[in-house]
Amino acid sequence: MRPASVKDVADRAGVAVGTVSNVLNYPDRVSARTQEKVQRAIEELGFVRNDAARQLRAGRSRTIGMVLLDAANPFFASVARGAEDAAAVAGSSVMFASSRHDARREARYIDLFEEQRVQGLLVSPVGSIAARVAELKAHGLVVVLLDREGDPELYSSVSVDDVHGGYLAASHLVETGRTRIAFVGGGRHLQQVADRLRGAEKAVAEHPGVSLEFLPTEELNVLAGREVGQALVRRSRALLPDGVFCANDLLATGVLQSVLLAESLEVPRDIALIGYDDIDFASSAIVPLSSIRQPAEEIGRTAIRLLAQELEDPQAPHEHVVFKPELVVRGSTGAARPKV
């Protein structure tokens, strides 16, 4: 028993299919009496519009696709929420997918979204955006880059100044007296990681006598942080960094867990620790985590705004919004009392 179609509704109500469609889309073109007949038929048959058919006819879907780097990271969850809210106001809905920092997964989802003929796409790209995203442009899809600036001629973008954020974090460590800094993050090929590291390098370069070490990780989650932490605590005291800057709060959380398990070490006494993103849990970590705050929800909202703008007027020049990150100092870098 296949679902009811407009044809079925029309037959039941004793009207033409066009009339049913009008009831659905332009009620004021239809007399009250007819509307009522049609509505009754719809309810009796449990009719539900077939979105595929609508889309086929319309040429485009009414949804917006969003490819996130990691849905399990509360930072991205916040970005997504901001986008969803903004889109809801504008009457579109957003569908999400998580690439988990995997270029192949990203490509799969982008393909999927393109096949669905989404209105537009918000992407925080994994690696080099050149290949796939450029192709999207060629196909006429509107793309807004999240957390990354691409070719300013091609895409609008919403990003945060990661170099500055890295600079803030490392400067803070140095200013609180740390001289052997370690940067923990997953691979230089990740733009965010590379930028934050670059900022840290800049800060360190301004202070002679301060060293910076790069500790790459496979992933950017709590577990990876825990592993780095375990490696750290096994080091001799002479080789131990006294300040650790993690590319995000998940890593920092993991590092913190490991370091605290080593009974001889204390945070921030022996190691100062700072993360990135300022997720909700940072303030309630065993030792409240200093971090770099980014306006997550606003990033999402802004991305939707730029997308809408570009859909409205495809000729308009691309806009590039860059937010400034902000240092949040808590106990893990030596503040006297936990600041919630």
Place this chain on the structure above:
Amino acid sequence: MRPASVKDVADRAGVAVGTVSNVLNYPDRVSARTQEKVQRAIEELGFVRNDAARQLRAGRSRTIGMVLLDAANPFFASVARGAEDAAAVAGSSVMFASSRHDARREARYIDLFEEQRVQGLLVSPVGSIAARVAELKAHGLVVVLLDREGDPELYSSVSVDDVHGGYLAASHLVETGRTRIAFVGGGRHLQQVADRLRGAEKAVAEHPGVSLEFLPTEELNVLAGREVGQALVRRSRALLPDGVFCANDLLATGVLQSVLLAESLEVPRDIALIGYDDIDFASSAIVPLSSIRQPAEEIGRTAIRLLAQELEDPQAPHEHVVFKPELVVRGSTGAARPKV
């Protein structure tokens, strides 16, 4: 300039549309030479299949819809990940939406998914499922309930024994010497909350002299927990509970933040605290959080399995998987050393 269609590809390659379709779907029915011609045309035109048209023809989409209670809760993020992985193995993809405990939002997304003619739907329902979800069944949609048992004749379901979980949590508080227990959770109309509370009531009933107080919250997030915590610390010592059981770890995190800010109170000395879900951050809270662990990813995987089963054989009886939750003891209820 509209996107290229199979017709365009066929013209360019000098073959019939049916042949292009065969190249795409049944390559072994097409000679190597023809395949090559068609492939070249596809690349030259940048042809991308129109999913709406495919779906219209097929009658059903190839995706599975999933409506979560709260995408910002790491527990649900894990469930989603489990489902996504399992679906990927089976060759389908999953689209997510977050109802945020709002019945209207839930209804909107369910409608959206039904219009998209998804293969099936995984729903962790907000309130009474009777109305909307029953309608879906009437329309022939396969629905698997997450984290909730509905009418066993109508739906398969994957759930966790929340009553038992609540019982475990409250029993643990009582066994570690607490006598004035408070339960923090958002509204009895939320099934999960109600069940966990019921379990707690059962545990308390077994121990004369132990009291249980219900502290409802508006939401189930960190902020709501913080507010409850602030209200608690303003109480006179006599009215202060000595054991607090929160309906999830987000609430517990918030309560913890507030209590620790009140300099006179300590966890677990003055107040023991236990949460629910055992999210990644529980172990790295200021005071590591005791919690009730649920097999999140496995819940997601199992839901997909049940859905696939039911799609395969719609006549088969509905299956109901109930996982047992597990107590995880850490510092917030008095363990000697933080257990990570």
Place this chain on the structure above:
DNA sequence: TCTGCCTTTTGAATCGTTTCATAAATACGT
């Protein structure tokens, strides 16, 4: 009653893909 104008209704055509019965081309055995 007829005319002109406005509102309401009609139904064929369209979107892009897949399917399938049929036709064409090719291979094989004698």
Place this chain on the structure above:
DNA sequence: ACGTATTTATGAAACGATTCAAAAGGCAGA
């Protein structure tokens, strides 16, 4: 070389909603 299998290729029909030109219906004024 001929008929029979087998492999390839064809293109009209179908999916379900929307659109739009045209028809029908309603109403006021002459």
